Amino acid sequence: MQNTVSLPTTISAPRGLSAVRVQAQQxxxxxxxxxxxxxxxxxxxxxxxxxxxxxxxxxxxxxxxxxxxxxxxxxxxxxxxxxxxxxxxxxxxxxxxxxxxxxxxxxxxxxxxxxxxxxxxxxxxxxxxxxxxxxxxxxxxxxxxxxxxxxxxxxxxxxxxxxxxxxxxxxxxxxxxxxxxxxxxxxxxxxxxxxxxxxxxxxxxxxVAKKAFVLPRGPLVLLGLLGFLGSMAEGSIADWSGLFLKEHFGASDGLAPLALSSFSVMMLMSRMVGDKLKERFGAQRLVTFGALVAACGLMFAVLSPNAYFALGGFAIAGVGLALLFPFVFSAAGAQGPTALAAVASMAYSGSLMGPPAIGAVAHFVGMQAAIAYVGGLSLVIALVACRTRLLK
CATH class of the missing domain: 1.20.1250.20 (MFS general substrate transporter like domains)
Structure with a gap:
């Protein structure tokens, strides 16, 4: 009788520990x-x-x-x-x-x-x-x-x-x-x-390939280009959106940072539902359509009558660009660590080049044209995304 009673105890403990371990891994x-x-x-x-x-x-x-x-x-x-x-x-x-x-x-x-x-x-x-x-x-x-x-x-x-x-x-x-x-x-x-x-x-x-530097090749080139353009767009909005509100609309020091805040909050909300949307519509369609939405949002910000309407434009841009990086990195990672590192390297080079390029546009043409330029980048992102076969 003692053996039959103690047997379930010795079996259930490892199972319980295993369940806790699996839950912790999540x-x-x-x-x-x-x-x-x-x-x-x-x-x-x-x-x-x-x-x-x-x-x-x-x-x-x-x-x-x-x-x-x-x-x-x-x-x-x-x-x-x-x-x-x-x-x-x-x-x-x-x-x-x-x-x-x-x-x-x-x-x-x-x-x-x-x-x-x-x-x-x-x-x-x-x-x-x-x-x-x-x-x-x-x-x-x-x-x-x-x-x-x-x-x-x-x-x-x-x-x-x-x-x-x-x-x-x-x-x-x-x-x-x-x-x-x-x-x-x-x-x-x-x-x-x-x-x-x-x-x-x-x-x-x-x-992982042991090289000093690696760039995407073959079908990965378009994924790398998406990362490059997306990084340029996000970095430019992060660095220049507040200055745009301040210079173009005369926004206060308290209002100007809300451009980045509205962009980031809407990006966060979109990413929390992005995986379910991917199962229903597919990554390629979401990134393509999202880039078009971002372009519309940025153009809305440029043509807004005041800073408060422009905040709405940056929020729309956050919704549109939110799913680009998660799905690009997911598609690259599915091809292996070397592919992921190559796409990431190209994306980071976009963050290196984007803000200075926008700064040059702002210097010669003005802040309004600089933000419109970021909207143009979003249109290019949509064009590249619709041709990227690995973005599934």
């Missing part, structure tokens, strides 16, 4: 994507304070920000080495810890040259973390047969908004960036470790 990637967004949002939210701390001019600040894009572009040798040697899971941990350390070094930079070096390292570590994280997400999509990349990128948006809001709170309470980042990295390191331990094992290294 939360690992959402936690990591939100963590990444919070780190980058925290950095972005303290850029004005960092610039004031080293007494940097507007032209020098543009060079500092350029270092971040340059670091992302040249990060491929590091990400390929880590991915091939350790796999996506351990690469997430290593690059995530390095990213947190770089965040602290940015806050403690005593001069412009040190800040430029720290931001260069930010681009390298953030890009490596991003590639590894998206590689793990595409592997899970393959295993489960379900689309979840849009939701994960939406959680990264949410983390970014939280990080930026926290940065604003710290700034309003006169807390220096160095102190802010030191207070932040401890809890974020714990969250990173929790996400790492919950993430399912990936069996070691990935097959």
């Amino acid at each position: 939360f690992s990637l959402p936690v990591l994507f939100a963590l990444f967004g919070m780190i980058m949002g925290s950095w972005a939210g303290r850029i004005p304070a960092l610039a004031a701390g080293v007494n940097v001019s507007h032209s020098a600040l543009s060079m500092v920000l350029l270092c971040g894009g340059l670091g992302a572009v040249v990060s491929y040798p590091i990400s390929s080495f880590l991915m091939s040697r350790f796999g996506a899971r351990k690469t997430i941990l290593v690059s995530g810890l390095a990213l947190l350390a770089v965040l602290v070094s940015i806050g403690m930079a005593p001069n412009v040259s040190r800040l430029m070096m720290a931001v260069l390292m930010l681009g390298i570590t953030a890009s490596t973390f991003d590639v590894a994280m998206n590689s793990a997400a595409t592997r899970r999509e393959k295993q489960s047969g379900k689309s979840e990349m849009s939701r994960l990128h939406g959680l990264a948006c949410a983390g970014g908004l939280i990080g930026a809001t926290l940065g604003s709170f710290m700034a309003s309470n006169k807390i220096a960036p160095a102190q802010h980042f030191i207070m932040l990295v401890g809890p974020l390191a714990v969250i990173l470790w929790m996400g790492f331990t919950m993430l399912e094992a990936d069996g070691g290294g990935e097959k």
Whole structure:
């Protein structure tokens, strides 16, 4: 009788532990994507304070920000080495810890040259973390047969908004960036470790081409071009939308930042439902139609009679561009880690070139024409998306 009673206990415990483990794994990637967004949002939210701390001019600040894009572009040798040697899971941990350390070094930079070096390292570590994280997400999509990349990128948006809001709170309470980042990295390191331990094992290294730099080839070229154009458009809106409201409509310092906020919030909301829409309509149709919607929204902002109507235009643009990156990265990751890294490298080069190009247009033609130019980029995105066979 004792044996028959104890037998179910010895069987049910492992099953219970296994169920808990599987449930924990479902939360690992959402936690990591939100963590990444919070780190980058925290950095972005303290850029004005960092610039004031080293007494940097507007032209020098543009060079500092350029270092971040340059670091992302040249990060491929590091990400390929880590991915091939350790796999996506351990690469997430290593690059995530390095990213947190770089965040602290940015806050403690005593001069412009040190800040430029720290931001260069930010681009390298953030890009490596991003590639590894998206590689793990595409592997899970393959295993489960379900689309979840849009939701994960939406959680990264949410983390970014939280990080930026926290940065604003710290700034309003006169807390220096160095102190802010030191207070932040401890809890974020714990969250990173929790996400790492919950993430399912990936069996070691990935097959990644060991090259100094790699560009997409064959059918991947159009995916890379979509990433390049989408990064140009998003980066330009992030950097110039508030200035457009201020210069063209005379918006106040409190109203002008709402252009980026409206864009980001609507992008977040769209990404949270993007996976269900993908199952019904397909990625190619959604990216193509979304780019057309974004073009209409930006043109609406350009032709608006006042700043409040223009906010609606930027919100529409956020809806239209929201699904481009999740679906492009998902399609590239389905072709393997090398394809994902190649498309990511081309996309990051777009973030490097976009804002300066828009700045040149604004300088020679005006801010209204510069935002209209971003609307033109959205039309090109729609044209490329409808011809991209891998965007399924």
